[in-house]
Amino acid sequence: MFLCCCEDVTLREWRQAYGEGFSEMESLKRYTGLxxxxxxxxxxxxxxxxxxxxxxxxxxxxxxxxxxxxxAEPLTFxxxxxxxxxxxxxxxxxxxxxxxPAPTAPExxx
Amino acid sequence: MIPLSRGPVPATADAxxxxxxxxxxxxxxxxxxxxxxxxxxxxxxxxxxxxxxxxGGGIRAQWTTKENIRLAQESVAMYENMSxxxxxxVFFRQGGYLMITENEKDLPAxxxxxxxxxxCGVPTEFLPPSDCRKIVPDLDxxxxxxATFCPKDGTAYPFAVVWGYARACHRRGVRIFIRTTVKEMxxxxxxxxxxxxxxxxxxxxxxxxxxxxWARHLAAQVGVSLPNRQERHEIMVSExxxxxxxxxxxxxxxxxxxxxxxxGEIVGGIGDPHEPHWTDPAEFDTRSQLVFAVRFARALTAxxxxxxxxRMMRQWAGMYDVTPxxxxxxxxxxxxxxxxxxxxxxGHGFMLGPVTGRRMAEHILTGRPDxxxxxxxxxxxxxxxxxADAFVVG
Numbered sequence: 193m194f195l196c197c198c199e200d201v202t203l204r205e206w207r208q209a210y211g212e213g214f215s216e217m218e219s220l221k222r223y224t225g226l227x228x229x230x231x232x233x234x235x236x237x238x239x240x241x242x243x244x245x246x247x248x249x250x251x252x253x254x255x256x257x258x259x260x261x262x263x264a265e266p267l268t269f270x271x272x273x274x275x276x277x278x279x280x281x282x283x284x285x286x287x288x289x290x291x292x293p294a295p296t297a298p299e300x301x302x
Numbered sequence: 303m304i305p306l307s308r309g310p311v312p313a314t315a316d317a318x319x320x321x322x323x324x325x326x327x328x329x330x331x332x333x334x335x336x337x338x339x340x341x342x343x344x345x346x347x348x349x350x351x352x353x354x355x356x357x358g359g360g361i362r363a364q365w366t367t368k369e370n371i372r373l374a375q376e377s378v379a380m381y382e383n384m385s386x387x388x389x390x391x392v393f394f395r396q397g398g399y400l401m402i403t404e405n406e407k408d409l410p411a412x413x414x415x416x417x418x419x420x421x422c423g424v425p426t427e428f429l430p431p432s433d434c435r436k437i438v439p440d441l442d443x444x445x446x447x448x449a450t451f452c453p454k455d456g457t458a459y460p461f462a463v464v465w466g467y468a469r470a471c472h473r474r475g476v477r478i479f480i481r482t483t484v485k486e487m488x489x490x491x492x493x494x495x496x497x498x499x500x501x502x503x504x505x506x507x508x509x510x511x512x513x514x515x516w517a518r519h520l521a522a523q524v525g526v527s528l529p530n531r532q533e534r535h536e537i538m539v540s541e542x543x544x545x546x547x548x549x550x551x552x553x554x555x556x557x558x559x560x561x562x563x564x565x566g567e568i569v570g571g572i573g574d575p576h577e578p579h580w581t582d583p584a585e586f587d588t589r590s591q592l593v594f595a596v597r598f599a600r601a602l603t604a605x606x607x608x609x610x611x612x613r614m615m616r617q618w619a620g621m622y623d624v625t626p627x628x629x630x631x632x633x634x635x636x637x638x639x640x641x642x643x644x645x646x647x648x649g650h651g652f653m654l655g656p657v658t659g660r661r662m663a664e665h666i667l668t669g670r671p672d673x674x675x676x677x678x679x680x681x682x683x684x685x686x687x688x689x690a691d692a693f694v695v696g
Contacts, residue, residue, distance in 0.1 A: 213304045222355065222461050225565075230541065232616060261616035262590050266541060270610035271600035277592070288490040 195243065196236040198229020206240060210247050217241060217258045227258060230266070304472050305349060305480040310502045312339035312477070314566040315342040316402045317508040317666075318497050320484050320520060324460070324652050325512035325644045327467035329479075329666075334474035337665050341627055342504060343421050343471065344497070346516075353514045354652055356588075356620025358559060358571055359674025360550050361653040362455035363424045363678075364397040366415045366692040370650075371422045377657040378454055384656065389628060392458050392464030394566050397548035400429075400437055400456035401693070404555040411692055414448055425446070426452040437549055440608050454473075457550060457561050457569075460652055470502040487523040494524070494640035508640045510665060515621035517645035519583050526635050529626050529683050530646050533579040534587060535571060536594035537673050538617040542566035551605070559603040568612065572598045573695065579624070588619040605610075622649040627688040632658060632678040633665065642666055643680065648694065 193203045201224045214223045226240055227233030231283070241255040248255075305322075307581065316338050322345025330343045345351070361381055363374040377661050380387075381394045385433045403412060412428060418428040429437075431446035432685065468478055479501070488497035497504040512515050518528040543566045550561040580586055586676030595617055623646050625631060631646035644662055647654060665672045682688065 193433065214348075215307055216348060222350070228615075230615075250612070259618075261618055263593070263595070263614065263616070264612035264613050267595075268611050268613050269540075269599040269603050272595050272614060273603050275592070275596050277596055285528075 195240050196224070196234070198213040198231050199229040201226040201236075203243065206243055207247065212245065217244060218255060220244065221258050224237075232261070233258065289291065304545060305345070305468065305478045309501055310401070311344075311479055311504050312342060313503065313505060314341070315496075315504050315506040316340040317510065318504055318506040319343045319351065319510045319512060320497070321345065321512040321514060321516075322349045322464070322468070322478060323352050323496065323514055324464055324467070324655030325383070325514070325647070325659060326510070327464055327471055328655045329510055329662050330476045331467050331471050331474065331513060331667065332660045333463055333662030334471065336477050336663055338667060339475065341476045342653055343476060344482050344484055344499060345478065345480045346483045347504070348480050349468050349478070349669055353620050353623065354460050354464055354655075355461050356537065356610050356618060357560070357649075358650045359457045359460050360399070360455075360552075360561065361394075361458060361561065362550070364401055364415065364426055364450060364452050364455060364693060366397055366418065366421060367464045367629070367689045368422065369677050370420065370691050371419055371424060373654050373657050373674060375422060377654055378456075380656040380660070381456070381458055383464070384458070384466070387675070388466035388470045390469055392462045392463065392466050393629070394456060394458040395548065395559070395564060396454055396456035398437065398451055398453040400434060400449055400451050400549045400551050400694075402434065402446050402449040402553050402555070404447060404553070406447050409448050412448055414539055416450055419604065424452060426450050435512070435631065438547060438551060438606075440606065442607055443578050444447070449548070449663070455550065457563070459522060459563070459595070463652070477535065478547065481495055484520060487520055489638060489641070492637050492639060494638060508642070510642045510644060510666070514643040514651065515581050515586065515623045516632065516644060517623060517643065518581060521643070524638060524641060526638065526641070526680070528643075528646070528680070530623050530632065531579045531581055532583075532586060532620050533622045533624050534578050535573070535577065535622050535649065536590060536617060536619045537569070537571035538595060538598055539563075539615050540568040541613045541615055543612065545566070551695065552695050553601075553605070554693065554695050556601055557600065558605065559695060560602060563622040565661075567601075567615070568609065570598065572601050581661065586621060590619055623651075624648045624682065627690045628694040629689075629691065630654065630658065631680050632662060633675045633680070635680055
């Protein structure tokens, strides 16, 4: 059974990676490639997290998902290059010292 | 790999290595290989979660200072043999490094660099712009004035390298604790005594500070003031493409660098003079910015127009641990026996980690001075012995 259809990661591979010591979503993602394909995890992350919860004997809600990286949808380099960052309402550049928001979730235990 | 994420840490160790990135794992592996028992590596998150796992994966011997050239040259030789050495595929690929410039005024420095590298035995050559297209067809060379190329430079997959080292460490009896944070460094009467972690105290006569961007903060706890600052650098990865790009292309004019991974993705970043820098870990901000994606896309499509219709998949950021001369800080400090730095790589820790780990392990165990470690010791900043490298890019 495929967990991640973009990168052909099977449920067996996911479980095997966990058995090898990759015990949270971030390192499982990097080891198996799950969630790094064209959909960027939109189709597989929840299912993969539920599987990790089952392996740990924990509730799925206790699993911290991977950081969601921009862009939300893949953009071509031509589209990105054409964006006008100085247009009114464009995202301002961060320079100087940025204040950090509080972490969204505590570091999980396993 | 078998990192330990549960249970207490041991009460004693022969050496504690702080940081589960390339530098910490390489030095632990080399210490164990020289017979040291009871080595503990402490990683606050997961293996490779800091700067190593966020880097571009480039490995080059093209530098403009002799120490950097010699270190990197040895590192390239180690990477050539690494998959066999570690018993783990690290995806090292020698497609070369093409270092390009658009400024006439850089040309004498480029020629000097080639001469210095050749004198060290690095087979770099100077190329006129037209020859760059023999190495990267479709590169827009209209604005270039020259380039240097070394065919032995290359890339490896950073995570595979740290996983390989972690496994090999495990086979040698090194214990790697993940999700374990050093709360306090213990020193007394001019000697390192160990560390306090969130899982207990470890008493150890040797402590290696290979904590990357967090090294400065740890050093301060034992009264050592590092001149490092931490900069955010961003990087991106594209969709996968058929193999089309052999070398890492890197511009010493605008700081863009890009290569093609073995998964077919373009992996690349671009330096930004507006990047903020910090010294307090509590303020590190590694969130991604749109401005990076736009600047990278403009620089990439200007150099390689065929990339225009390729999609960018995702971007992320990591921290550089930057020293005033952009060279690492290696070795101990007078008056604090058993304490050692392997930090300050200024964005080049992945390419130099294996060799600095090897040289540092030898130095720690024998106490013999090592010419390169001595030249990169912390007191060079007091001596004023600074030789900034001109090939600091990205």
